[in-house]
Amino acid sequence: MTTLTRFDLHRARTVAEATGLLEEHADDAVAYCGGTELLLLMKLGFASFGHLVDIKPIVELGAIEERDGVLRIGAAVTHRAIERSSLVAAGWPALVAMERTIANVRVRAVGTLGGNLAFADPHSDPATFLLAAEGEVILGRSDERRRLPIADFVLGPYTTALEPGELIVAIDVPVPAADAGMAHLRFAFHERPAVTVSTLVRVSGGRITEARVAVGSVGVRPVRAPRSESLLIGADSAVPDPAVLAAAGERAADTSDPVTDVNGSADYKHHLVGILVGRAVRAAIDDASRHRDPADLSGGKGATG
Numbered sequence: 001m002t003t004l005t006r007f008d009l010h011r012a013r014t015v016a017e018a019t020g021l022l023e024e025h026a027d028d029a030v031a032y033c034g035g036t037e038l039l040l041l042m043k044l045g046f047a048s049f050g051h052l053v054d055i056k057p058i059v060e061l062g063a064i065e066e067r068d069g070v071l072r073i074g075a076a077v078t079h080r081a082i083e084r085s086s087l088v089a090a091g092w093p094a095l096v097a098m099e100r101t102i103a104n105v106r107v108r109a110v111g112t113l114g115g116n117l118a119f120a121d122p123h124s125d126p127a128t129f130l131l132a133a134e135g136e137v138i139l140g141r142s143d144e145r146r147r148l149p150i151a152d153f154v155l156g157p158y159t160t161a162l163e164p165g166e167l168i169v170a171i172d173v174p175v176p177a178a179d180a181g182m183a184h185l186r187f188a189f190h191e192r193p194a195v196t197v198s199t200l201v202r203v204s205g206g207r208i209t210e211a212r213v214a215v216g217s218v219g220v221r222p223v224r225a226p227r228s229e230s231l232l233i234g235a236d237s238a239v240p241d242p243a244v245l246a247a248a249g250e251r252a253a254d255t256s257d258p259v260t261d262v263n264g265s266a267d268y269k270h271h272l273v274g275i276l277v278g279r280a281v282r283a284a285i286d287d288a289s290r291h292r293d294p295a296d297l298s299g300g301k302g303a304t305g
Contacts, residue, residue, distance in 0.1 A: 004039070004043060005048050007050050007051060007052050008052070010051060011054045012055055012058060013057045013058060014058060015058060015060060015061075015143075015169060016142045018053050018167060019141045019142055019165050019166065019167055021051065022053055022164070022165045022166075023141075023164070025050070025051040026165075028051055029049060029050070029051040030049045030051075030052060030053070031052075031167055032052040032054050032055065033054070033076050033112045033115045034110045034111040036103075036111040036115070037111075037121065038115075038119075055075075055167065056076055060074060061074040061114070062076050062077060065087070066091065069174065069175045070172050070173065071088065071173040071174075072170050072171070073113055073170060073171045073172075073173070074114070074169070075112065075113065075167065075168040076114060077113055077114075078108065078109060078110060078111060078112050079102050079103075079108035079109075079111050079112070080105065080108040080109045082096070082099045083096055083100055091175050092173060092175070092176070094129075094176075094181075094182035094183065094184060094287065095129065095173065098126070098198075101184070102116075102125050103192075104191060113171055114171065117150075117153065117154070117168060118160060118168050120157065120159055120160050120221075121158065121192075122156075122158075122217060122219070122221060124193075125184065125193060125196055127154050127222045128184070128197070128217065128222040129184050129198045130173065131150050131216070131222050131223075131224055132184075132213065132224075133174065133176075133200065133212075134149065134150075134212070135149075135173045136171070136172045137153050137168050138170040138171070138172065139161075139162065139166050140167050140168075140169040141163070141165055145169065147172070148161055151224065154221050154222060156220050177202055179202050179203055179204055179209075180201065180203075180210070180288055181200070181203070181283075181284040181287030181288025181289070181290070182199065182284055183198070183284040184196070184198045185198075185279055192217075193216075194217060194263035194272070195216075195218050195269060196215070197252075197277050197280045198212075198213075198214045198280065199211070199277070199280040199281050201285055201288055203285060203288040206238045207236065208233060208234065208237050208285070209233065211228075211229040211232035211233060212229060213225040213229050213232075213248070213280075215255070215256040215273055218257075218258040218259070218272075219258055219259055220257075220259065223255055223256055223257075224255075225251060225256070225277075227251040227252075227255060228248040228255065231244065232244070232248050232281065237285050240282060240285065245278035245281055245282070246274065248277055249274035249275065249277035249278045252277045253269075253271070253277070256269075256270075256273050258270050258273065
């Protein structure tokens with residue numbers, strides 16, 4: 001039977017207290033919240049720490065609130081809390097839909113958004129979604145705060161821009177524009193996705209006016225696909241051209257730089273990305289259409305609300 005090595009558990013009640021403990025114990029300390037990934041690694045003997053700093057009691061890390069059109073989610077908020085939040089459902093329904101796909105209810109009930117991002121598992125739904133949503137992480141040490149786009153935060157497999165003694169304090173997600181739609185699709189053999197694709201499109205006058213395409217879980221880190229996005233700008237949104245969607249998918253697949261692993265070969269993943277991007281763009285267009293005035297859907301100049 002596998003057992004954990006002995007460690008001391010410290011319960012911090014402020015960011016300053018938590019980061020002070022992390023700095024004091026340096027490489028022998030790690031922040032602990034949901035523990036869904038951390039404790040598994042420790043049980044398997046892949047990681048060992050003499051000090052775990054429990055950050056769940058920190059009030060600042062446990063809130064979900066809207067500030068000037070930006071959703072702020074505390075780093076210690078669980079996936080299940082996001083999934084069940086009426087505030088999130090009202091303004092960010094695609095985020096709720098994405099959260100419902102993560103692992104299982106047991107994991108979502110204890111696992112946190114901040115913990116997921118800090119662990120930087122390359123097979124991550126949230127990182128891909130937040131890349132398309134242009135989310136940002138708020139990082140803190142003592143009373144200092146800094147913010148980074150998700151694109152600059154996740155550096156590689158299990159590697160982030162967190163500095164020693166620093167915590168993720170919150171995640172900011174901008175509210176989508178009134179004429180925007182989002183979609184998150186995944187392909188998985190088990191609970192961890194083998195491919196994740198997130199798209200955001202804005203639609204006006206029967207055309208795509210903005211597109212964001214993010215691909216994750218196939219390479220070493222989630223990436224945006226700017227060549228795919230530029231191809232979609234100006235494309236017909238009323239009757240999307242299958243050839244355009246296929247070309248956008250192919251460009252995104254090239255950008256994602258898939259690697260061969262237990263989920264399949266690089267060529268197989270490349271093929272899956274191409275298919276999912278086309279489907280995700282269609283789904284995002286449908287989502288945008290549900291938010292719009294019927295006159296605009298036929299090319300008129302209706303309101304966007």
